[in-house]
Amino acid sequence: xxxxxxxxxxxxxxxxxxxxxxxxxxxxxxxxxxxxxxxxxxxxxxxxxxxxxxxxxxxxxxxxxxxxxxxxxxxxxxxxxxxxxxxxxxxxxxxxxxxxxxxxxxxxxxxxxxxxxxxxxxxxxxxxxxxxxxxxxxxxxxxxxxxxxxxxxxxxxxxxxxxxxxxxxxxxxxxxxx
Amino acid sequence: xxxxxxxxxxxxxxxxxxxxxxxxxxxxxxxxxxxxxxxxxxxxxxxxxxxxxxxxxxxxxxxxxxxxxxxxxxxxxxxxxxxxxxxxxxxxxxxxxxxxxxxxxxxxxxxxxxxxxxxxxxxxxxxxxxxxxxxxxxxxxxxxxxxxxxxxxxxxxxxxxxxxxxxxxxxxxxxxxx
Numbered sequence: 326x327x328x329x330x331x332x333x334x335x336x337x338x339x340x341x342x343x344x345x346x347x348x349x350x351x352x353x354x355x356x357x358x359x360x361x362x363x364x365x366x367x368x369x370x371x372x373x374x375x376x377x378x379x380x381x382x383x384x385x386x387x388x389x390x391x392x393x394x395x396x397x398x399x400x401x402x403x404x405x406x407x408x409x410x411x412x413x414x415x416x417x418x419x420x421x422x423x424x425x426x427x428x429x430x431x432x433x434x435x436x437x438x439x440x441x442x443x444x445x446x447x448x449x450x451x452x453x454x455x456x457x458x459x460x461x462x463x464x465x466x467x468x469x470x471x472x473x474x475x476x477x478x479x480x481x482x483x484x485x486x487x488x489x490x491x492x493x494x495x496x497x498x499x500x501x502x503x
Numbered sequence: 504x505x506x507x508x509x510x511x512x513x514x515x516x517x518x519x520x521x522x523x524x525x526x527x528x529x530x531x532x533x534x535x536x537x538x539x540x541x542x543x544x545x546x547x548x549x550x551x552x553x554x555x556x557x558x559x560x561x562x563x564x565x566x567x568x569x570x571x572x573x574x575x576x577x578x579x580x581x582x583x584x585x586x587x588x589x590x591x592x593x594x595x596x597x598x599x600x601x602x603x604x605x606x607x608x609x610x611x612x613x614x615x616x617x618x619x620x621x622x623x624x625x626x627x628x629x630x631x632x633x634x635x636x637x638x639x640x641x642x643x644x645x646x647x648x649x650x651x652x653x654x655x656x657x658x659x660x661x662x663x664x665x666x667x668x669x670x671x672x673x674x675x676x677x678x679x680x681x
Contacts, residue, residue, distance in 0.1 A: 339649055340650045341560075344650050345647055346554075351624070351655070352535075352552070352585045353533040353659070353660045355532055357530075373553040373554065373555070375532070375563075375564075378638025379524050379638075381638045382523035383638040385565065385642050386553075387555040389555075389556060407526060407527075447530075449523075459555045459556055459563070459646075461556050461558055464555050466637045469518040469523055474522070474526075480531050482660050482669065484669055487674055487675075487676065488676055489673040489674055490673055491660065491673070492673070496665055496666070497591050497665075497666040498665065
């Protein structure tokens with residue numbers, strides 16, 4: 326089997342599920358917790374949250390498997406919390422099937438019902454506008470109605486089943502201007 | 504203006520384009536270069552590439568503005584290159600409007616025409632299966648047909664207009680088992 330390039334690359338293969346998983350295990354991602362009230366509070370950790378459009382503000386994420394994921398994807402509105410290094414334990418809790426999630430004192434319901442995690446650096450209240458079946462998953466697009474800005478710590482990244490923090494020491498090159 | 508939570512959060516605001524941009528500037532992301540032949544070689548840097556489904560393998564990314572972005576999104580097939588720290592200069596070149604991109608010796612056409620960057624850690628040849636207009640952008644879903652695995656260096660992350668590398672020193676906690 327070979328990828329049909331004229332350059333005869335070293336390790337060409339047809340796509341397999343396992344190789345695909347390996348590729349994305351090595352693709353770093355920010356970490357979010359997406360919550361909804363459907364009908365009771367439900368939440369999942371997602372490493373697929375990405376900005377789609379700034380005007381109007383819209384984002385995407387994908388969900389697959391699990392009743393929590395389905396309840397989040399089926400909700401009319403969700404809150405997308407962008408998490409940082411102070412919250413690694415919270416993120417792991419929301420990623421663990423069966424783990425206790427909405428611990429007392431860690432969240433409050435918005436007036437519209439969705440759970441808002443108290444100490445999230447950013448909480449974006451969104452209306453889901455599209456649910457696109459892709460493979461065995463749902464790709465979700467949502468427009469952002471309200472943004473809550475909380476306390477920030479160091480940025481957190483998920484990569485190869487581990488969490489990293491970004492600091493001045495991890496910089497490759499100085500910040501771009503602008 | 505206030506986010507309607509019962510907890511009276513500190514900095515609640517309605518979503519604005521600028522605040523949305525700020526939130527996602529602080530959400531770390533892996534970096535990819537997406538190429539196509541439409542009809543000549545075209546490529547863009549994307550920080551929105553995410554895994555959607557492993558079975559069948561599928562991913563998403565979004566594009567907005569720019570003729571290169573439009574040509575990539577309108578192509579039937581694309582190659583998604585997941586890039587790492589050895590390629591920060593390449594990634595910046597593909598992110599810069601008007602910069603020279605397909606430099607001699609850095610790429611080869613696949614038999615099916617798409618440009619494959621020679622030294623990408625991962626190159627995933629994809630068929631675009633959905634193009635979903637969201638706000639002013641296109642959210643693209645693509646199924647992965649072939650995977651090429653190249654040489655790897657340290658993982659690279661884009662955050663707040665700067666590039667970081669992940670190392671053992673940036674780990675928050677040890678790797679999860681499994």
